[in-house]
Amino acid sequence: MTDQLVLKVEDLKVYFPVKKGLLKRTVGHVKAVDGVSFEIKQGETFGLVGESGCGKTTIGKAIVHLEPAFAGKIYYKEQEITNLSEAEMRPYRATTQMIFQDPYSSLNPRMTVANIIAEPIRFHRPDADVTAEITAYLEMAGLRKECMLRYPHEFSGGQRQRIGIARALACRPEIIIADEPVSALDVSIQSQIINLLKRLQRELGLSYLFIAHDLSVVKHISDRIGVMYLGCLMEVATTKELYNNPLHPYTQALFASVPIPDPRKRSAKVPLQGEIPSPLNVPPGCKFQTRCPYATELCRDRVPQLEQVGDGHLVACHHWNNLHKK
Numbered sequence: 118m119t120d121q122l123v124l125k126v127e128d129l130k131v132y133f134p135v136k137k138g139l140l141k142r143t144v145g146h147v148k149a150v151d152g153v154s155f156e157i158k159q160g161e162t163f164g165l166v167g168e169s170g171c172g173k174t175t176i177g178k179a180i181v182h183l184e185p186a187f188a189g190k191i192y193y194k195e196q197e198i199t200n201l202s203e204a205e206m207r208p209y210r211a212t213t214q215m216i217f218q219d220p221y222s223s224l225n226p227r228m229t230v231a232n233i234i235a236e237p238i239r240f241h242r243p244d245a246d247v248t249a250e251i252t253a254y255l256e257m258a259g260l261r262k263e264c265m266l267r268y269p270h271e272f273s274g275g276q277r278q279r280i281g282i283a284r285a286l287a288c289r290p291e292i293i294i295a296d297e298p299v300s301a302l303d304v305s306i307q308s309q310i311i312n313l314l315k316r317l318q319r320e321l322g323l324s325y326l327f328i329a330h331d332l333s334v335v336k337h338i339s340d341r342i343g344v345m346y347l348g349c350l351m352e353v354a355t356t357k358e359l360y361n362n363p364l365h366p367y368t369q370a371l372f373a374s375v376p377i378p379d380p381r382k383r384s385a386k387v388p389l390q391g392e393i394p395s396p397l398n399v400p401p402g403c404k405f406q407t408r409c410p411y412a413t414e415l416c417r418d419r420v421p422q423l424e425q426v427g428d429g430h431l432v433a434c435h436h437w438n439n440l441h442k443k
C-alpha cells in the first residue's frame with residue numbers, strides 16, 4: 118500500500134425519486150446513500166458491509182457513473198469526477214471497474230469468452246494484439262486459454278466470476294469495485310476467488326472497494342472496513358481494530374450474527390433484532406435507534422455524526438463511550 122489516495126468519496130448522496138399517480142409526481146425519495154465519506158489508498162482494500170438494501174451497491178454504481186450522485190463529490194486521485202459528462206469521463210472510465218455478485222447477468226450470454234474480454238481491449242487500446250492480451254488476462258484470472266471459444270453458461274459460478282475478473286483486468290484498472298463477488302459461491306470456491314483477488318492486488322497494485330453483506334467475508338481481504346446502515350456509515354476502522362474493538366451497537370450486533378464454529382468464542386452480545394426500517398420511512402435521529410438496545414431520547418432526537426474516537430477509528434453513536442466502558 119502507498120500513501121497516494123486513488124479514490125475519495127465526500128458526503129455522497131444518491132436519492133431515488135418515488136413517483137406516484139398518473140402524472141408520475143415525485144412524492145418522496147429513497148435516500149439510498151445519505152452522506153457517505155471515505156477514501157481508498159493505492160493498493161488498499163476498503164471493505165463495505167451492511168445488511169441488504171443499505172446502499173452498498175448504489176455507492177459502487179455512483180462511483181462508476183451508473184447512477185447519478187444527488188450531492189457530494191467523488192474524486193479519482195486529484196480529479197473530481199462527480200458530474201463529468203460521458204466524453205469528459207472517457208479518460209477515467211477504464212481506471213475504475215466494477216465486478217458483480219452474479220457475473221452471469223453482467224456477461225453477455227451470446228458472446229464467447231474471447232469476445233467478452235476483447236471488447237474492452239478493442240475499446241481502450243485499438244492497436245493492441247488482442248489475442249495475446251486475451252490469453253494473458255485469462256491466465257491472470259486463472260483460466261485456461263481453451264476457455265476462449267466457450268460461452269458463459271458453460272462455466273461454473275466460480276469460473277464465471279473469473280471471466281468477469283479477466284474482463285475487468287482487460288481495462289487495466291487501478292480500482293476494482295467488487296460488489297459481493299463471492300456471495301453466490303460455495304464456501305470452498307469463495308476462498309479461491311478471494312485469494313485470486315489478493316494475488317492480483319499484490320502483483321498489480323490494485324485498490325479495492327470490496328462489498329459484502331456480512332463481516333466474515335470482508336475480514337480476509339480488507340485493510341479497513343466501513344459498516345453501513347440505511348445509507349450511512351456507522352463505523353469505520355482498520356480490520357484488526359474493528360474485530361477487536363467494535364464500538365457501534367450495530368457493528369456489535371452484526372458480529373453477534375456471524376456464525377462462529379467455536380461456541381467458546383461466541384459473543385454474549387445480542388444479535389440483530391427486528392426488521393430494517395423501510396428506506397422510504399427512515400426513523401428520525403439515529404437511523405439505528407429502532408433496533409438498538411441502548412437507544413435513549415437523545416438517539417431519537419439527534420443524528421449522531423461520524424466522529425474520530427481513536428487512530429483512524431470513526432463511529433456515529435451518541436453512546437459509544439458508555440457502551441465501551443460496560
Ligand SMILES: Nc1ncnc2c1ncn2[C@@H]1O[C@H](COP(=O)(O)OP(=O)(O)O)[C@@H](O)[C@H]1O
Binds near residue numbers: 147149
Ligand atoms: N434504481 C433504483 N430505483 C429505486 N430505488 C432503488 C434503486 N436501486 C436501489 N434502490 C433502493 O436503494 C436502496 C439501496 O439499495 P442497494 O444499493 O442495492 O443496497 P445493497 O447493495 O446494500 O443491498 C434500497 O432500498 C433499494 O431498494
Ligand SMILES: [Mg+2]
Binds near residue numbers: 170
Ligand atoms: Mg447490493
